[in-house]
């Protein structure tokens with residue numbers, strides 16, 4: 001695949017029209033007035049019939065689970081492009097929307113579908129996939145971060161048929177508003193075992209449970225379309241029905257599930273980067289053609305041309321990474337951890353560089369909110385931090401290269 005197909009282009013056109021008509025006019029509400037993104041996302045689901053698509057996908061996954069087949073994670077359609085195209089197009093205007101959507105339908109629902117029993121899938125995942133409910137996926141803690149699994153301190157202590165959860169998760173996307181929270185915790189067997197080595201369990205919590213507290217949205221640099229917050233657990237009692245898979249040793253659970261999700265997230269970030277790059281390049285080219293100084297458009301200055309050319313190089317490279325990911329997924333070949341890391345590392349840095357160059361091409365207007373490149377630059381920055389920092393991608397790539 002070296003180009004979007006005709007069908008893909010048709011989808012791009014309708015999504016773009018939706019973005020122009022339904023999202024751009026409300027962008028300031030999301031960006032500057034703290035309006036949560038969920039109504040816009042639900043509208044998108046309604047307009048494109050995505051709830052129906054999600055229901056069909058859910059039933060397929062559910063039947064496979066009942067039949068004992070391994071269900072693929074996430075609510076992904078047959079052609080991965082169908083998920084990635086809206087990602088690219090939404091990221092042209094508000095990457096935060098994609099973060100919120102991806103965490104809810106991809107990470108939260110995806111983890112439940114992958115690890116959960118059929119009953120758990122029906123109880124929680126379907127509503128998340130249709131956006132009737134909003135989900136969060138909580139692994140990060142104040143004292144763990146990049147050392148997410150080893151450093152995790154949130155504990156699950158057995159008490160009869162129940163578990164008692166204590167701890168804190170931080171920087172959790174959708175945390176302030178989530179109805180359903182997929183939460184990772186370390187099993188505390190009271191035997192004094194090294195916390196780093198303890199088993200990781202995955203639970204599902206509902207908003208309003210006793211002892212569960214969700215903070216207000218945090219103020220942050222960018223991605224205002226995606227509310228972020230803390231989740232506190234004070235003696236939250238959960239039955240086994242909330243332990244994904246229903247047993248402590250469910251296959252693919254705990255640490256393996258978290259790692260699987262890191263791969264999926266990293267591929268998604270490349271598509272997000274592509275949207276940011278395409279939009280910044282479009283705005284920069286248009287501006288360079290029309291801004292006249294010394295009696296000529298600044299597009300005629302070679303230093304400006306160099307920036308535009310570098311943007312194009314980034315766009316082509318990131319697009320090829322996305323295309324290659326689509327092709328491989330269709331062929332059933334998933335990226336290795338190191339490959340997904342390399343893709344995310346490059347794409348995230350490219351998006352930040354292109355957005356920053358776009359600000360430079362626009363000069364003072366680049367710094368002013370009206371032209372949107374300052375927003376995209378702030379939004380792009382977190383691509384180098386979440387789903388694993390740049391440094392952790394480097395570690396993953398180097399580890400693979402240096403393996404004996």
Ligand SMILES: Cc1cc2nc3c(=O)[nH]c(=O)nc-3n(C[C@H](O)[C@H](O)[C@H](O)COP(=O)(O)OP(=O)(O)OC[C@H]3O[C@@H](n4cnc5c(N)ncnc54)[C@H](O)[C@@H]3O)c2cc1C
Nearest residue numbers: 137138139140145146171172173385386387388389391392
């Ligand atoms: C907007 C936003 C949304 C998020 N959403 C979620 C979410 O939905 N769910 C969730 O669970 N988490 C979420 N996160 C958390 C995110 O995954 C973490 O911020 C990220 O993993 C980095 O952890 P940290 O911030 O604690 O940085 P730290 O781990 O403290 O890292 C600090 C610095 O040290 C570097 N460093 C750390 N270890 C090494 C090493 N071994 N070698 C070299 N350098 C190293 C890092 O790269 C970084 O530069 C979100 C974060 C943000 C900002």
